[in-house]
Structure formats: structure tokens, C-alpha cells
Amino acid sequence: MIETQAFRTQARTVDHLGREQIADCPTAVSELWKNAYDAYARNVSLHIFDDAEPVAAIFDDGHGMSYEEFLDRWLVIGTDSKFEKEVSDEKDRDGLKKRSKQGQKGIGRLSSANLGPLLLVVSKRKGESFVAALLDWRIFENPYLVLSDIQIPVTRFEKKSELGQLLPGLFDSLTDNLWGSPAEPERAKRLKVAWETYDRIMQESDPEIEAPSNRIAGTIINAVFEDKHFEPWSVWKGEKEHGTALIVSEINYDLRAQLPSIEPDGNVDKIREAFFSTLSAFTDPYVDPDSNEHNAFDPDFTYEVKTWVGEIAKPVVEDERDVINRAVTEELEHVLSGNVDADGVFRGQVKAFGEWRKLGSDYVIYPPKDFKLPKGPTTYVGPFSIHVATYERIRKNSNLSDADWAQFESLADQHGGFLLFRNGLRVLPYGRVDNDFFQIETNRSINAGREYWNARRMFGRVAISREKNPNLRDKAGREGFIDNRSAKALRALVMNILKRAAYEYFGSNSSLRKEILPEIQARNLAEKAEAERRELAKKNAQKFRGRLKKALPALMDLYESTSQVVTETSIESQQQLEDAQATIDRLSERLSDLRVTGAPSRLGSAEEDYRRFRTLFAEMQERLKLLEDKRATAIEKINPAKPEELAQKQLNSHASRLQSRLRSWRKSIDELQGSERDRVNALFDERNKIFHSLAMPLVEQVRLKRLGLDEALEQMKLLQAKLNTENEDTFQSYLDTLEVMSENINIELVARQGIADNAALRDDLNQLNQVAQLGVTVEILGHEFSSNERMVREGIRQIKAAGEVPGTHLVVKLQT
Template identity: 40%
Template sequence: MKRSGFKTRARTVDHLGREQVADCPTAISELWKNAFDAYATDVILDIFDEKSPIAVVSDNGHGMNLSEFQDRWLVIGTESKATGDKVPKADRKGLQERVKQGQKGIGRLSCANLGPILLLVSKRSGEKFVVSLVDWRLFENPFLNLSDIFFPTVEVSGLEHAFERLPSMIEELVQNIEPNSRPVLDDSDTEYDDANRIAEAWNDFDNLPERSGGVTSKSIVKSIRELSFSFHHLSGWAVAQGTADSGTALLVSGINYDLQSQLLSPPFKQSVARTRKNFRETLASFLDPFVDADDQTLPDYFSDFSYQVRIWKDDVSKTIVGREIGISRRDVSQLEHCIIGSVDIEGVFRGRIKAWGKWLPDQVKILPATDVQIPTRADTRLGNFELFIAAMEFDYKNSTHEKAEHDRFREIAELYAGFMIFRDGLRVLPYGRSGDDFFEIDDRRSRHAGREFWNHRRMFGRIGITRAGNPNLKDKAGREGVIDNRAAKALKDVVVNLLMQSARKYFGTDAPIRKELLPDVVANKKQARDAEARRKLSDKNKKTFARNLKEGLEALPDLLGRLECAAKDLTIKNDADVADKQELISAFRDQLPPATIPGAPRSMSPRQQENYSAYRSQASQARNLYASVSRAVDDEVERFRPSDPLSVLQSQVEKSRNRISARVNHWQKLVRTLQTDEFKRILDLSDQRKTLFKAEAEAVLQLFKAERETFSSASAKLTKIDRDISEQNEDIFEPYVRALEGLKESIDLEHLATHGMEELAEARVELERLNSLAQLGIAVEITGHDLQDFDDIIASGLRALPSELSQTKAVRDITLGYEGLTDQLRYLSPLRLSGIKIERWITGAEIQDYIHDFFAPSFKKNQIDFRATEIFRGFRVFDQPSRLFPVFINLVNNSIYWVGTSRSAERTILFDVNSEKIVVADSGPGVATEDIENLFKLFFTRKIQGGRGVGLYLAKANLVSGGHSISYARDDSNQLLAGANFVIDLNGAEFKNG
């Protein structure tokens, strides 16, 4: 019996490394995960723009010593990965234990994907540097055994010595290709036989008919000897900077196309732009950006682990990828659609859903499809996983976002959109990348885009799995997703069902919520467009007013001078003078300016006000002077007796006709020019709109002809294109037609619009004045009330002083100064209504403490028990204190009054939370049923004295301005106390419990 076994060729390493890893970003991700496993807190990829560009992957992990490099790094499939050996506590650098990301012990071979030559430098704390030089092209030779290849490795005490030893290491590395350059003792030397065999292997390699990239043994040797690694390439490494005492740096020469593309400057070719985009969007979310940053249970690496990619040009670095550059959960949580929750081992989703900016009140439960079988065996089951998705309506008219916000989210989506998978917080590739459709999102959209709402390019989100909870979801060797086993199939089935059901129930064209809410959204968008049109008209009117004011001020002095000159000689002496004088009056009338200029803005600069005042004064003077001259001419005509009256009248008619014709011709020419230009614009626009449909429809037909679309999906797409373009055309042309119809009826559209805007502006100003007056009244009431309490306290203290002390000059001065100061504060404090509007997190505890301090004397005086529950103290909301605090002040101020009028022995004001809504309750008499409808109306009050009816009105106005709401509790569930119970729904509030 013979013993047989596998023999390993050198090219096995090439298969496992360069050829196995999907692409460059995936390779970098693998190296970063190795740094993560080494308990690094910083991992950096530096790309140097030089004649021969260099890339460096560096970290500040625990590093390696010589024995670890030889016994672990150079061993393929190390046992530590397979057995899950824990990293010693000393190597964790005081960090929490991390879940190991490496599984197969081949991630280090990803280096080969970055470039052919590697200089590895590693250091353990308190030990020497390990330096090794590797050329991955040696493994491409199919005629060599793995044992034929070696790498020169040295230990040095300092980094500078590493580069001093580099020339000798280079020559040693060359021995892998030119072994005959080593001295040989005699023909019997075993190294002599190995040298001949290796030389023959490289000769056979050079003669291969399909040699990769034209690489030869001589070209490899040449590139090795031309290596340009230097100390400055490690300028970004924490160990070289002295900020860390351990870590690993991987210096790569001959970097690949993906890395070189990051150094190029625009304009880019299409392939370069695509490569850069894929590179950056893949690495941007290396660490899960969608975790809840406020979650106290998160591992520390979510705050302590940093990654970035920098490019270096002329010793200046620029970060192109990093945690600070990408997105976060807080960024995308502002989107109008959102799903947050988890899926249990039975495939059931439980969580919350937001549609068109409104969170559904109840928890949502989505069951797996009936035809989906969830595996339950330990070696096939699918564990729990977290889900977070945020999305938007890409068609702006259907979106609740403002235009600027909508545009910003679309730009973010171009870079960071995608549906990803993260394991223990680190990205699992290729999920979420362009071209990956594991969950068949794009495939379903191609069949029915409206119903199948989700789209890779307009959704942000992730599935969060853990190695402990999902041990059966294992990576493929090439990091091209998870192995296609029962657990992976179950994950796909569960998520596909979840996406389909959520689209049909809440977001897609078949969703009842969409049909209910979309009309209001579209109507609001139309109002916004109308407001924008009014703004444009207002801007146009301002510019027209400024131009007319300038021209009027320039023309009026000359007109006044000519009128004054004409007034001196109005005598009619003969028949010809009659027509001349009357023509002169007509010419002056045509030049006469209006008493006011249309479109005058309500607010002007002091200079503009001064100019407009001067204009009106001069215009009035000109019109008065004209009237005087006109009357004088009329008197002269009445006095004069022409010799040939008919000829005089005919001459007057002729001159007037010529003048009128000249002016009308001027307007006709102007209108013709405008109509010609506008008609040409409409023709071009019409052609564009028709061509748009033709182009989009033709694209669908081509896909159908190429059998990339089914008949039903192509028909659905054509229907959607027809509907969308028809709606857009209606928005473009219908208002234009209506405007022309108005002109046909001689309706002055600009005057109507301007007049309407002026009336609206006046109404808004009046409303602002009324609101300010009401707020001033509330401030006077509250401030005066509290100052009276403090006045009583201080006055009581002064009266309690001993008589021999109270009569001293010092105490009399204090009393006099206090009384004067109180009077001034009573008068001035309500005027302090301005200030910087700062938004920040406000907690319930802060609100309770503020109200307690504010009303402490009132509570004590009225024997009121003011308290707040722990759930109230634990909630928080992001808003302006100046917006929220007055709301609670007004509510408590009312409660103090009404609790004081109650005959009940219980005197309580309570802050609580019910169904994630704030409840402000008191034990007073409550509000009569017939008064509830008027409760928040301005000036409505039932107080016998001291009430002005503005507190609740302003409370509601403040809340509405922040996107919140307030109502009076009518149902028993929110009536926490026997009196008045107000329910406040704070948009974006976060609650720890309940």
C-alpha cells in the first residue's frame, strides 16, 4: 500500500488571494476587518500620487512579532480563525471584546488584489519591528511549488533601519527568480538542483502562450529592483507618528486601476467615474451607519473605531472616505418613509412604520408568506435580525419634503443609497452595491414600478445580523455574499415578503395610505408652487419698481423744466397756434408720470424711501403744473376766434391721430416681438415634450425586443410614462392657456396678482402684529404676576427687620432701589422677546425643573402639588427651548388659576405620558363641553378676572410652528386627573419606556 496526498502548487495562493476576492474595495474591506480583529481603533488607506503610485494600509492594532508573522500570517487557514481563539486581554488595549470577523484565515491574501509587491511592517508593543518583502506575482508561475517561494524577512529596532535594509531584501527576493546568482559549492549541492529546477520553471513561464498581462520573469525582476518605498509613505501611520506603540502597515507598489482612479482629476472617462463611485460607496459604509447612536448597549467600537481613505498630492492629504463623510441614521431618519423593527426566528416582523412623515400609531406586525418554510434545525435555522429602512418619494410633487431638502436627499442617494447587510456592525459585501439584487428589488420593480415601491437608488437601509445569532449565515470564500444555504434562502424569502407586503400596504400605488394621503401632499405641493410663483412675481415687481423709480427720478426734473417753460408762453396768436398748443398739452399728458409707482414694496431701505418720497413730491408737482398749463391753454382756445375753424380742427385731429398711431405702433411692435419669442419658446417646448415621450417609450420597446421586459411589465411602464408626462404637460400648458384666455378678455393678470399679494401681505402683517400683541399681553400678565409674588416676599423681609436697622440709611436706600428696579422690570421684561433660536435636545426632567422653579412661589402660595412621572422625566425631544417652555408655562399658569377656584381638597398639576403623548393634567373644574371647540381661539376666555384669552392660542401656535400639536382630552384614556387634561403630540419625541 502506498501513501498518497495532495501537493500544493504556488499558484494556489494566487487562486485564494488575487483571483478569489471579488474586487479592490472588497479586498480593502477584508484588510480593514483584519485590523478590526487586531483591536485597532484607526485603520487608514493612504494613496500617494507619485510617478509610481504607492498605497499604504495601516492600523494601530496589536501588531505581530517575528514568530507570529511566520507561524500565523504566513500560514494559510490559521487555526485561530477556525477555532475562534480569543485575543488575549493584553492585546485588546482596554477595549471591549470584539466579535472576530475573519473566518477562513485567507483575508491577508487580499493584499495581492491591491498590487503585486508588498512591504509588510508590523510591531508588537515592546518588541522589534518585523519587515518582510513579498511579490505576489511569484505565485502566478504554475511550474513552481509553494515551498519553492520564500520572502526575505528581518527584525529591526527602528523604522529607519527597515528602509536601510530594503536594498538587500530586494536582492534576496530576486533569488526567487534568479537563484543561480547565489554561490554554489559543487554539482552535488542540493541547492544546485533546486536552482536549476526553478530557473527552468521561470523559463517555462516566460514561454507560456497566454501569459497574464505580458508579465515575464525579467519584467518582474526589473520592477522589484525599481521599488520606491520610503519612510515618508508611513507618515500617516500612528506608530511612525509616535501616537501608538503597535500596529501593522502594508505598503503596496504597482497599485491597481481602482486605486489609481482615485488620484485622477476631472473630467473623467465613464469607466473612471464608475470605478471611483463604486470604490467610495462600497467603503463609505464599512461600519454600520444605521445603528441608533443613542443605544447604550452598542459595543464601544461604534464610537472608538475609525476608518478612512486619503489621497496624497504634494504632501497634502485629502480624505475621500471616512465615517464623518458618509451618512448616519439621524440623517436619513428625517426621510418621509421609514421602517424600524426586528424579525424573530419565526420570520415575523414587529416594528414601527412612518409614511409621508407620519408615524403609524400602532406597532406593525408582518407575518412571513404562507409558502415560506422557516428552517428550525440548529444547522439551518435563521436567527433574529434587525431591520432599518428609510426612503423618499423621488417625484417631488408626491413628496412631503421641501424642495431644498428633497434635492439634498436625492444627492445623498446618488452616493449612499442601498439596502445593505451588516454582521456585528461591519459590512457584508456585496449587498447594497450597484448591480447587486439579492432581494430582487429591481426585478420586481421592472414588473410593476408603482406597486413595488422599493428601489435601490432611493432607499437607505440595512439588515443587522450577528455571528452569535446567525451562525449559519457564513461568507463565501471570495466575500461575494453569504453561502447559499437554507438559512440564506430563508433570509431572502422573509425579507422579500416583508418588502412586498410593506410596499402594498403602506407605500406603493396599491397602498390605502398612499391613496388617502397623496392627494393632500399633491395639493400642498401645488400651494408651494403657487407661493413660489408669488415670490417670483414679488421679486419681479421689486425690480420693476426700482427701475421705474430710477427712470422717473431721472426724467422728472426735465419734464418740470419744460412745463415751467411752456407755462410762460401760452398765448394763441393765430390758427396754427391752436393745434400746436393742444398738441403740446397732449404730448405732456403722455409723458406725465403716475402719482405712485405700482408694485411698491412694503419694506424699503431708508435710501429707497427717501427716493420714493422725492419722486412722489416731484410727480405731484408735475401733475399740478400740467393741470395749470392745460387749463390755461383751454382758456386761450376759448378766448381765441380762428379765421378757419374747420381747418384748425382738422389739423388737430391729424396731429393727434399721428401721435396716437405712433404710440400704438410702438406697443404693437413690442407685443409682436414678445409674442414671436414666446411662440418660438412654446414650439420648442412642445417638441421637447413630444420627444421626451418618444424617447422613453422607445427605450421600453427596445428592452421588450431584447426580451429583457415581459409584455405586462412593458405595458405597465408605457402606461406610467404616459400618465406622468401627461400630468407634467398639463401643469406646464394649462396655466399658460388660462393666462392667454384672461388676456383675451383684457384682464390685467399682473395687477390682479400684485393686488392679491399686497392684500395677503397686509393680512400677514396684521396677523403678526396681533400675535405679537397677544404674546406681549401674556408676558405682561405672567411677569407682573410673578414679580408681585417676589415683591411680597422681599417686602415682607424688609418689614421684618428690627426697627433700629430698618431706619438706617442703608436699608432705606435698598428699599428705594428695590422699588424702582421692580417698577422698571415690570415694564421692560415683556419686551425681551428677541434672541437666537437654538435647537437642542430638551428632556422632560429639564421641563419639570424649569416649571417648578418658575412657579415655585405660586405652587407654595396656592398649596398645589406639582409633580411629573418618571416616564415624563425620561422623554426627550429636539426643538427650541424658547418654543416649548412657553407652552408649558401657559398651560400651568391656567391650571394654577383653575385649581385655585376648585372646591376639591386635591390640588394637583401632573405631567405624564400616555401612548407616547404628553399629558398636562390638573385637578381643577375642567372645561365645559360647549367650550372645547373654542378653547384654542384667540381672545376666548372664561376667567372672571385677569384672563385675556391668548395663552392657549399661543401655546398651539408655538407647537404648530415646530411640527407638533395640542388638543383637549375628550376620551377617558387621556383623562389622568379630574380637571383639564391637555394632550401634546411632539413630533420626533423619544421615550425610554411605555
């Protein structure tokens, strides 16, 4: 006798298909955002509320679901997109063009289990009622439950105010999956046995854990969904008539780690970095309608992540196209972009060291000779587009300005990576730090200079589409492509394109690099010296203006107070002679203190003040000279009895003043040397520790097998070389300056004279340019006059010729 039996599905199947299939929380968010895209949403967002029990919510403005659609589609696992109802109604597409489905397996909605166990779904289709459902994904973890015994409470309502009244009933119905309902005694018995068995098994394995059924019941009973959790949703605000909301309680730690209340540590920082790097480039930022690519898409889709503390929202992830886009990357010094056709041939353009070397489709790269491109209907790759840009990691090798180079260094920390997009949406995990699908870092570990590309310091992507590249299919867990012949061929083609461009234009084997790099380095060195010269000139000008601002009022007071000093000074006796000498000494010392030196070549607004200062200073020097002349005449007339005593007294006075000023300088120098010694010691301490702090994470990544040993050693070598260059620039120049100073060379005077000479040369150059422009103008005028002269002569000749022929009339138009 033959019997027929059907598969019986355990509840745990849903857990296997959902939570266990998704690699991590950001990937789950990405999947749910793609579901919103498939529902023709224009906007999707994730909001995390920093409550006593944090809540997360994903909102979209897609076409939403009616009650019937929720039952027939959302609650049916594995609804394949090929058999789903086509979204052909224009109002469902909200004016958008038809989109290719991103979800293919009908299980994307199950990834919401990765966000947290308790889920409230609220959806609305235009012209239909709201539909709401409540479920706890942990119920599906019980291996002793049959799937058909789990019942999801679903309701519908017309106004948003009704949801609060319906929630208690939804929670009560959900708990029936733990204790059963008197209305279904047989089901209640099965549930009782299943939960008792599961609780006993779990507690036998770990006596300290709470029974799973009690833990689930506690969550359901204590969960709170408030109005504020719905307020950011455009449907709830009345701005849209359609969309879907997913509200989650007991959220994943990756979501909690985004909250301001979570104290940052090494683990939290890594979680935040991975979360940002996964979601910040959800849509292709490198699409440009004016570019030469033909397989790149702008999905017309925006996204964001926000955290909420009370009524204050803080952005965590925003659509990054305003920060990093095609236009920004084309400002980099190395750019490669174009298309790869069905035969694997790349045609595009390349920019190297700041100049476009080939444009349009002039740059051609053929597949490797030993590579055979698969052509079968289930193996071919299809055409795709590529855009990638980078910059020189070592500053002295770069064509970029200091500001631009620093900006791209900062951008690379957050937005660097070589990504992959399908129909304009991110395909994970490509572009993550721990993914090396195109073997960029593997090749660098062999020879970083020759291979050149650095995944952490490049911006770009490969663009594919579901229509032209159907054989590039995702794994069930959305963690990359199934490793079929098509995926292998794509990898080989892209690797070859990057390799050929590096060999021909960017890397250490490139003849262009060998030719142009010395010029760039020399120019950067000259620009650095010029920048330092300008900075020194600026500081000197500031110091001079400060001294002038302080000295001019004091000099004016001195000038006014000594207006009668010459006429009022009478020297008729030795005492008066000594008094006159004291006045001369006092005025000389005061003038010496007020002396202002080191005037820059261009004073700007201080020009008038400096002219006045020089005039007053010269007049004060003249007064001193008159007093000294008066003293000389008096000495001859008085003929002091003991002139040596006066001379000794004057010597003591001068010596005292000199010593006073020397003590003042010594005090200032000691203070400056002390603070400088402290600064240099702190700088040495900092530079001693920096390599260890930057290199130690590489050792940790090797231990965790996230980084290969060869790659780690190569990165350490590059880091050591970079820090060694920075240290040399910092300390060797400092040492050279000290050595020059030890030889008593006045560096400030040399620098000031160099600045003055430079300014004078610039003035001469400007005059020469003006003379050259005048010469060009004269040459142009001379050419015009010569042309007009020839025209006049030709006109006269034609007139004479016409006069010799009877009946001929000639009109000649002369242009001046």
C-alpha cells in the same frame, strides 16, 4: 507495503486562495479594512498617489505585528480565528471593547493581491521593532513552482529612517525567486526550470506578450517606494506607536481610475460609482443608541479614501455618517424599524406619509403561515434588526418640501440602497445595484405600485451579528452568504416584512394611501401655486423698485426745472399759443414716461420714496392743469384764424409720440419673442433626447444580463410616466398662458390684483386671529373671575355658619 505521502502544495494555491477568490478591487479593500478592524484599529485609510507609476497604500492604527508574529501568523495561510491568540491585553485593544472577528478563514490578507502585484508590508507592535517584508504576488501564478521554493524577504528595524537603506536588499532578495541564489544551487535549478517552462508556455499561447519572469523582474527593479508614500500613516508621523501599512505598486486599474489624471469616460465613471458604493458605507450609518433596535452595532471605526497629487489630497470616500444616518432617514415620510426575534416575529414602529402610525414595538408582523422557520443548531437564523426608510418618487405625492425632496433625490443617487451589516461592518455584495438578494427589484417588476419598495430609492439595512447569527456564513470570496437554510430563511423573513408593510401602509393596495394621497396632492398643488404666487410677487416688487429708483431722480429734476413754468408762460399771440402747446406736450410726454404702476402692497424700505414720488407726480399734474387752463383762456382771447391747422398739428404730434412708443414696444417684444423661441426650441430638443439617454443604459444592462427584461420594461414605463408628467407641467401651462394672452387678457394685471387680494385677505385673517386671541383671553379671565366669586361666596357662607356655633373659629383663605 503501505506508504504514506503528504500533500504537496504548488505556489499557485496562494493565487487561487487570494486574488482569484476576491470578486473585485473594492471588495479586496473591504477585506483588508476588516483585517485592520480585527487588529483593533480605530482608523483605516486607503491613499492613492498620482505618480508616474501610481502607488496605493492602506494604513491602520491597529496593534500591529512583531517580527515573530509576522512569521508565525501573517506568513501562515489559513490561520483560523478560533485558534489564534486571543487579544486579551488591554493595551493591544487600545482601550476598545472586545471585538468579534470579521475574518474567519485566515486568507483575508491575500486579497491585497487584487490591489496590485508588488506589496511592501510594514508593521509595528507597541514596544517592538518595525518589521518589513516584500513580495510579488505574480510569482505565485507560476504553476510549476512549489510553494516551499518561494521565499519572502523579511527584515526588522528600529527607526523609520532605516527603511530606505533596507529596501534595496529586500528587492534583491525578492528577485532570487526568479533566478535563484548561489547559496542554494538545488533551489536555483528548480526555479530555473519552473520559470523557463512557464515563460515558454505563456509565449506559445501569445507570442506578443513579454515573458512573465522578465515582466516581474522589471517591476521589482523599477519599483519606487518613497517617504511620501508613508507620510499619511499615523505611525510614521509619530502619532501612534502601533499599526500596519500595505504599500502596493503597479496598482489595479480600479484604483488608477480614482486618480484625477485619468480622463473620465463611461467605463471610468462606472468604476468610480462601484468603488464609491462599495466603500462609502463600510460601517453601519444607521446605528442609534436611542433607537429600539437591539442587534445593531457601532464599531467605533472610521475609514477614508484619498488621492494625492503632489502634496494636495482629495477625498474620494469618507465616513458617510455625517451625511446619511438614522436621524436623517427618520425625516423621510416612510420609515420602518424594529427587531425580529428568534421566532421570526417583527416588532417595531412604522411611519407612513409623514406620521408615525405605530411606535415602539406596537407594529407586529408574523412570518407567513406557510413558512417553517428552521430551528436546528446549524440552521437557525437568530434575532436581527431592520431599519429602512424611503420617500414618494413622484413629487406631487410627497409630504416633503421641495428642498427636502430634492435633497433626498440627490442622497439616493449616492447613498441609496438596502444594505446588510454584521457587527456594524458591511457584508458584500448586499446593497449593490447588481445585487437583489431580498428580491426587491424582482417584486417591483411584477407590480411596482403594490410592492412599492425601490432598492435605488430606499435607505436602510439589516443588522446581524456573529454571536446571534452564526449560521449566516460568508462565501470564500466574500461575495455574500453561503446559500444555506439560514440564509434562505433570513431572505424570506425580510421579504415578508417589506411586503406586509407595503401592503398595509405604503403601496397601491394600502387603504391609507388611497385615503390620504388625494389630500397630499391637493395640498402640494396649492403650495405650488402659492410658491409661484410668492415668486411672481417678488419679481413684480423687484421690477417696481427698479422703475421707482430710476424714475424718482428724473421726476425730481423735472419738478425743479419747471418750478416757474406756469408763471413764466405768457400767451398773448398765436405763436405763443403754439409754444405753450409744445410745452404742455413735452411735459405730458415726460410725465407719461415717468409713470410708475403696479405698486406692491408692501414696499418696505421703498415706502418713503414712493410717497415722495406720488406727491411730486401729483404736483406736476397740477402744473400741467394750470397750463392747460391758461391755454384755454388764451384760445378764447386770441381766437386763432385757422384753428384746424393747430388741431392737425396737435394730431400729428400725438400720433408721432404714439407711434414712437409702439415701435419701442414692438422692438422689445420681437427681441423677447426671438430669445424665448430659441429657449423653447432648445428645451424641446433637450426633452426629446432625455428619455433616450436615460433609458438606453437599461437596454445595455439587459444585454449584459445585469438586469432582467421585466424589470427593465417596468423601469422604462416609470421613466416615461415621470418624464411625461414633467413635460406636461412645463409645456401645457406655457400653452395655456399663451392662449390666455391671445385673448388679450392682461395676465400681469390679473396676477397683480390676485396678489394684492391675497395680501389683503392675509391682513384680515391676522386681524381675526388677534380678535380670536382677545376673545380667548377674555374667556379665561371671565372663568377666573367666576371661580373667585364662587370662592368668596363659599367663604362668606362658611363664616356665617361658623358664627351660629358657639366657640367655633374658621379661617378662610381666598386666592385671587
